[in-house]
Amino acid sequence: xxxxxxxxxxxxxxxxxEWLSATIPAGWDKIEDExxxxxxxxxxxxxxxxxxxxxxxxxxEYGGRGLSPVYDAILNEESGNLGAPPLPSVGxxxxxxxxxASEEQKRRFLPPLLSGEASWCQGFSEPxxxxxxxxxxxxxxxxxxxxxxxxxxxxxxxxQYADWCLxxxxxxxxxxxxxxxxxxxxxxxxPGVTVRPIVIASGEAETAEVFWDDVxxxxxxxxxxxxxxxxxxxxxxxxxxxxADIGFIANYRxxxxxxxxxxxxxxxxxxxxxxxxxARAYVRGEVLRLNCMEQLSMRVSGRAxxxxxxxxxxxxxxxxxxxxxxxMDILGADExxxxxAGWLSSYFTSRPVSVYGGSAQIQKNIIARxxxxxx
Amino acid sequence: xxALLSDEQQMLKEVAAxxxxxxxxxxxxxxxxxxxxxxxxxxxxxxxxxxRTRDDDGRPVGxxxxxxxxxxxxxxxxxxxxxxxxxxxxxxxxxxxxAHDEAEALSEGDARTTVLLDRHLSALAVLPGEQVYAWxxxxxxxxxxxxxxxxxxxxxxxxxxTGFVPATGADLTRTLLRSDGPIDEARLTPVGRPLSAEAxxxxxxxALTVISADIVGVMRAAVARAVAYTKERVQYGVLIxxxxxxxxxxxxxxxxxxxxxxxxxxxxxxxDELDVAEALMAARTAKTQAALVAREVxxxxxxxxxxxxxxxxxxxxxxxxxxxxxxQVLGDEGVQLPRIADVRLTGE
Ligand SMILES: Cc1cc2nc3c(=O)[nH]c(=O)nc-3n(C[C@H](O)[C@H](O)[C@H](O)COP(=O)(O)OP(=O)(O)OC[C@H]3O[C@@H](n4cnc5c(N)ncnc54)[C@H](O)[C@@H]3O)c2cc1C
Numbered sequence: 098x099x100x101x102x103x104x105x106x107x108x109x110x111x112x113x114x115e116w117l118s119a120t121i122p123a124g125w126d127k128i129e130d131e132x133x134x135x136x137x138x139x140x141x142x143x144x145x146x147x148x149x150x151x152x153x154x155x156x157x158e159y160g161g162r163g164l165s166p167v168y169d170a171i172l173n174e175e176s177g178n179l180g181a182p183p184l185p186s187v188g189x190x191x192x193x194x195x196x197x198a199s200e201e202q203k204r205r206f207l208p209p210l211l212s213g214e215a216s217w218c219q220g221f222s223e224p225x226x227x228x229x230x231x232x233x234x235x236x237x238x239x240x241x242x243x244x245x246x247x248x249x250x251x252x253x254x255x256x257q258y259a260d261w262c263l264x265x266x267x268x269x270x271x272x273x274x275x276x277x278x279x280x281x282x283x284x285x286x287x288p289g290v291t292v293r294p295i296v297i298a299s300g301e302a303e304t305a306e307v308f309w310d311d312v313x314x315x316x317x318x319x320x321x322x323x324x325x326x327x328x329x330x331x332x333x334x335x336x337x338x339x340x341a342d343i344g345f346i347a348n349y350r351x352x353x354x355x356x357x358x359x360x361x362x363x364x365x366x367x368x369x370x371x372x373x374x375x376a377r378a379y380v381r382g383e384v385l386r387l388n389c390m391e392q393l394s395m396r397v398s399g400r401a402x403x404x405x406x407x408x409x410x411x412x413x414x415x416x417x418x419x420x421x422x423x424x425m426d427i428l429g430a431d432e433x434x435x436x437x438a439g440w441l442s443s444y445f446t447s448r449p450v451s452v453y454g455g456s457a458q459i460q461k462n463i464i465a466r467x468x469x470x471x472x
Numbered sequence: 473x474x475a476l477l478s479d480e481q482q483m484l485k486e487v488a489a490x491x492x493x494x495x496x497x498x499x500x501x502x503x504x505x506x507x508x509x510x511x512x513x514x515x516x517x518x519x520x521x522x523x524r525t526r527d528d529d530g531r532p533v534g535x536x537x538x539x540x541x542x543x544x545x546x547x548x549x550x551x552x553x554x555x556x557x558x559x560x561x562x563x564x565x566x567x568x569x570x571a572h573d574e575a576e577a578l579s580e581g582d583a584r585t586t587v588l589l590d591r592h593l594s595a596l597a598v599l600p601g602e603q604v605y606a607w608x609x610x611x612x613x614x615x616x617x618x619x620x621x622x623x624x625x626x627x628x629x630x631x632x633x634t635g636f637v638p639a640t641g642a643d644l645t646r647t648l649l650r651s652d653g654p655i656d657e658a659r660l661t662p663v664g665r666p667l668s669a670e671a672x673x674x675x676x677x678x679a680l681t682v683i684s685a686d687i688v689g690v691m692r693a694a695v696a697r698a699v700a701y702t703k704e705r706v707q708y709g710v711l712i713x714x715x716x717x718x719x720x721x722x723x724x725x726x727x728x729x730x731x732x733x734x735x736x737x738x739x740x741x742x743x744d745e746l747d748v749a750e751a752l753m754a755a756r757t758a759k760t761q762a763a764l765v766a767r768e769v770x771x772x773x774x775x776x777x778x779x780x781x782x783x784x785x786x787x788x789x790x791x792x793x794x795x796x797x798x799x800q801v802l803g804d805e806g807v808q809l810p811r812i813a814d815v816r817l818t819g820e
Contacts, residue, residue, distance in 0.1 A: 227778055229707040252779050297782050298774075298789035422767070430593040430800040434605060434648060435640040445789065448774055449782040456778060458717040 100390075102171075110171050116148060117179045125182050131301060135258055142185040142213030152187060152211040159195070160208035166393050170346075174386070177350025184344030189336035190217045190263050194282070197321040197329050206261070206282060218259035218285070219337075220250040220307060221330055227252075228459050230265075231274045231327060235309060237266035237281065244268070244281065244319065246289075246312040252453070256292045256305035259285050263333065264309075265326050278326030282318045289313075299445035335406045337454045345413055346389065349382050349420065352443075356424045365427060374423050381416040388412060404467040407460040414451040421447040475737065481541055487518055488542040492549030499787050503552055503644055508610065511553050515542075516581025521559040524678075525575045526567050536678055536743025540685040540736060547689025547798075550790055552645040557586030557608025560682050561675075565596075565616050568671040569627040569664025584610070588617040588630060588651075594803040596675075599628060599655050605639065606632055606649040607801060618667075619660060625667045628660040635659065643797035644790055673748045680755035680802055681739040687762040687798045688736050691729035691769045694791040698722060698776040705778075718776060725772040728765035735761045753815060756808040763804040766795040 102110060122141075128134050145151050153168040155161020162168075169188075176184055191210050195203065209215040226233040235248025246266055253262065262283045269277035285292070289312035294302035321329050357375055365371040388409055421444040424432075431437040432444070451457040466472070477485065495511030497503050515521050520542050523534025539560050546555050558578055562585040566575040577583050588597040588604045597604040597617040606615040614632055618625040632649060641648035667675075699722050702713030712718050739758035742751040770792040774781040781788040 222779070225706075227707060228712075229709075232708075296784040298784055298786075298792070300784060425767075425796075426806075429804070429806075430591070433642040433797045433800050434593065434650065435642075438640060441642050445782075448771065449779065451775060452779055452782060457775070458715070458721075461717065 106167060106171060109168060110175060113150070113172065113175050114179065117175060117181055120144060120148070121179060121181045126180070138183060138185070139213060139216070141182040145185065146212045151185060151213070152191070155191070155195070155207070155211065159203055160211040165397050167397060170390060170393050173344060173346045174350070176344070177347035180351050180354065181347065184347055185213060186344060187211055187217075189333050190219060192336045193263060193280075193329050193333040194320065196332055197280070197325065198282075201317075202282065202320065210261075215260040216255065216258060217261045217263060218253050218255040218305075219333065220253045220256070220262045220264040220283075221333075222252040223249060224251045228456060230330065231278070233265060233267060233278065235264075235266045236270070237268050237279060237314070239268070239316075240313075242316050243313045244316065246281070246283075246309045246314060248309050250307040250309065252295070252304050253292075253307045254304040254453075256285070256307050257294050257302065261285060262307070263320070265330055266309075268323050268326075272324070275327045276324050278330070279323050280320040280326040280329040281314050282320055283312065283314050287312050287314070297445060297449065299442040301442065301446070303446070303449075334454055335404075345417075346382070346386050349385070349416060352420055352424075353378055353382055356420060356427065359424060359427050363427065371427065374426070378416075378420050378423055381412075381419060385409065385412045385416050404463050407455075407463045407467075410454060410460050411457060411464075414457055417447045417450045475734075477537070477541070481537055484538055485541045485545060488520065488545035489548070491515055491518065491520075492545045492551050495551045495553065496549030497552070497645075497787065497790065499785060500644060500790055501785070503790075506552065508553050511551060512581055512611075515553070515555065515559070516579070519579075521555075521563075521581055522576075522579035524560055524563040524567055525579050526572060532567070532744060536681060536740040536745075537737070539678070539682055540740035543682040543685035544689035544692075544733075544736075547686035547794070548693035550645050550690070550693070550787070550794060552610065554584060554586055554608040554610045554612060554646070556682055556686060557610075557646075558584040558612060561587045561608075561679050562616050564675055564678055565627055565667075566663065568667055568675055571627070571664035574663060584612040585629070586612040586615045588615045589801065593797075593800045594807050596679075596802075598625070599630070599660060600657055602654055604651045604655065606636060606651075608646045609649050610647040612647075616663070617655075617660075618672075619662075621666055623666040624669060625672055627663045627667065629663050630655060630659055630661075641797060642793045645794050646797070670748050673752050674743075676802070677739070677748065677751040677755040678743045680752075680759045680808075681736060681743055683798050683801050684732065684736040684739065684755070684758040684762040687766050687795055688729065688733045690791050690795045690798070691725070691732065691762075691766060694770055694773040694788070694795075695722065695725045695729050697787065697791075698725070698773040701777055712776075721772050721776055725769045728769050732758070732762040732765060749815075753812065756812050759803070760805045760808040760812065763799040763808070766799050767792075770795045 125137055128137055149162060150172055152161040153164045154166040157163045187210055194206055210217060221230055223233050223235060235250060237244040237246045262285055264281045264283050265278055267277050268279040289310040291308040293306045295304045295306055297303045360366055360371050360375060392409060424440050425444060428437045428440055432440050491511060491514045495506050497506055523539050525533050527533055543556060563575050563578050578585055586606055586609045589607050590597050591603050593605060599617045599619055609632060612632060614629050616627055616629055619628050635651055636649040637652050639648045639650040702718055703711055705712045735758040739754040742754040774788045777788050780786055
């Protein structure tokens with residue numbers, strides 16, 4: 098065990114810090130317009146990619162650098178420390194493609210995913226299939242060399258901006274529900290795809306409903322074998338739960354700095370309760386970071402993420418939601434009178450963290466199973 | 473001792489619930505269409521706007537319990553009418569200042585007046601002074617505040633026609649206006665006679681209590697909605713209400729809401745029945761409890777609804793927004809607890 102950077106990692110960190118300080122666009126976090134914010138994220142993705150900071154742990158032949166995932170963790174930490182824009186979340190969908198795709202699919206889909214030329218969304222959940230994802234009903238029927246997809250997806254986040262979708266659909270209605278699902282790589286510009294944004298309580302169109310009407314997908318865009326969709330989905334959500342893959346730690350660190358700034362602006366730094374609460378928030382962030390480092394280390398040693406991702410997901414939701422509670426406590430009425438409307442919006446954005454990627458209750462069920470408790 | 477509503481109070485509760493039911497939104501977009509004016513008229517016709525006016529003997533027409541019952545029902549219905557602002561907080565202030573005609577006028581339902589709160593929403597505004605908010609100001613032509621004088625505080629009236637702008641507050645069910653600067657003396661019209669210190673504390677006890685009652689209504693209705701949903705929503709081939717995890721979420725939220733109701737009921741009775749110090753302690757206790765749990769209870773409700781409970785179109789966050797704002801009005805637990813400690817520990 099050694100938590101210190103190796104000389105190479107230390108050098109990487111130093112260079113990265115210098116680069117970030119020189120490159121982070123000034124005032125990016127003041128952008129209010131939603132489309133402009135989306136554009137900024139895309140631009141940041143490309144900027145990072147050009148500098149070699151996206152997909153560092155991916156094999157060179159698919160656009161990566163073949164480095165250890167520890168470098169992704171360093172990127173997360175330093176992005177948070179220096180207040181950079183959110184990191185692109187290429188990890189979880191990318192890894193599913195990486196693990197299950199044919200050679201040809203990898204060469205076709207991975208480089209643009211990493212470079213930010215193509216953005217992706219995840220079409221798993223449906224109105225009747227949320228926690229119980231395996232009961233999904235969207236159907237893909239084989240018709241010659243195409244699948245024809247019909248159904249309705251719900252909560253396809255980023256669906257209104259994405260170029261591609263990792264879609265789950267039922268290809269065999271006659272086998273047990275987990276076995277009849279397949280995964281597809283589908284263009285969102287295909288005829289028959291209709292996207293309707295869903296506005297969450299924060300007032301932002303965070304996610305979307307997607308209708309699939311006779312959408313034709315070439316057979317070569319199926320990911321994995323027929324019926325392998327469930328395994329692919331479980332891999333994806335396991336990575337989605339690992340906060341390192343989705344830039345959560347960077348965001349948390351940045352937000353914590355902002356909350357510390359709020360307390361300072363309001364002259365609250367002398368208040369013992371506030372000091373303790375801010376320290377507690379720091380501890381939550383550290384606990385989460387260190388837990389993620391253990392998971393990353395397991396991955397470096399060649400172990401895929403397993404149910405222990407649920408631990409990280411629960412810690413993450415708790416950290417994020419507690420931090421928003423703390424901001425609310427510091428802001429008091431200002432968050433409710435419109436003076437600090439942005440924070441009210443962040444608060445509502447923190448609520449679904451305990452819902453998406455498997456709700457907090459589902460994560461606890463998984464952990465209980467992992468503990469081999471009687472069912 | 474009997475810690476329960478009388479038959480008459482029970483009937484009042486049903487009347488209030490009926491009016492609330494006809495004017496409460498089932499989803500946020502209903503807020504654009506519900507007939508607020510009709511709801512207000514029904515409240516006036518049922519005499520519910522007159523509860524804090526005084527009878528010939530100078531006693532309130534309705535007790536603290538009765539106004540709290542109405543407040544809870546309107547909170548439960550998320551009804552977007554200024555019952556607290558106009559019919560309770562402003563009317564009581566006018567009555568305490570001896571401005572009985574003006575209090576009467578509000579009870580008929582044609583004119584509406586609300587109160588001005590300080591920048592933190594944590595106290596009735598004392599003018600002239602800093603920026604203020606007119607809270608619960610739907611349809612109100614003016615609002616009441618205080619000025620400090622040699623004989624105690626004087627109630628003053630401020631027109632809302634000029635110098636106020638709409639604030640986009642968190643609560644979608646109440647109108648909030650922000651003064652666009654400090655309010656100068658020339659805009660203040662004195663109303664009635666100066667208030668004694670005791671009268672002002674009495675007002676605070678009533679005000680804290682009815683706000684707590686509103687929170688109780690919001691929480692109870694939100695929990696009831698979530699529980700109902702668990703009896704409809706199927707995942708894994710069963711109703712989600714059959715999962716113990718979901719049962720415990722609902723049970724915990726229910727316990728906290730009921731605990732708040734117990735403290736609020738006592739405070740409501742205390743308003744007119746106990747000496748002012750005791751009434752205020754009961755009110756602070758109720759507000760503390762309600763403020764402490766309001767966030768968690770309404771968040772739990774959103775959680776039980778899963779993804780749909782996170783969306784703007786769903787009613788869940790309307791409960792959360794109203795509860796979070798009510799928490800701040802006249803001070804959350806952070807304001808109440810030190811005052812309770814003062815009484816308990818230093819006898820002040
Ligand atoms: C903002 C947001 C973004 C999202 N993004 C995506 C996305 O990009 N792609 C995608 O495919 N999906 C996405 N989701 C969907 C998300 O994964 C589902 O909302 C989630 O799995 C819960 O499903 P549900 O909403 O149907 O709730 P339900 O499954 O109906 O759950 C309702 C309640 O019951 C509880 N519950 C259900 N089953 C059990 C059980 N067995 N034991 C104990 N408790 C249980 C839940 O915890 C919850 O409290 C997103 C959701 C949101 C809100």
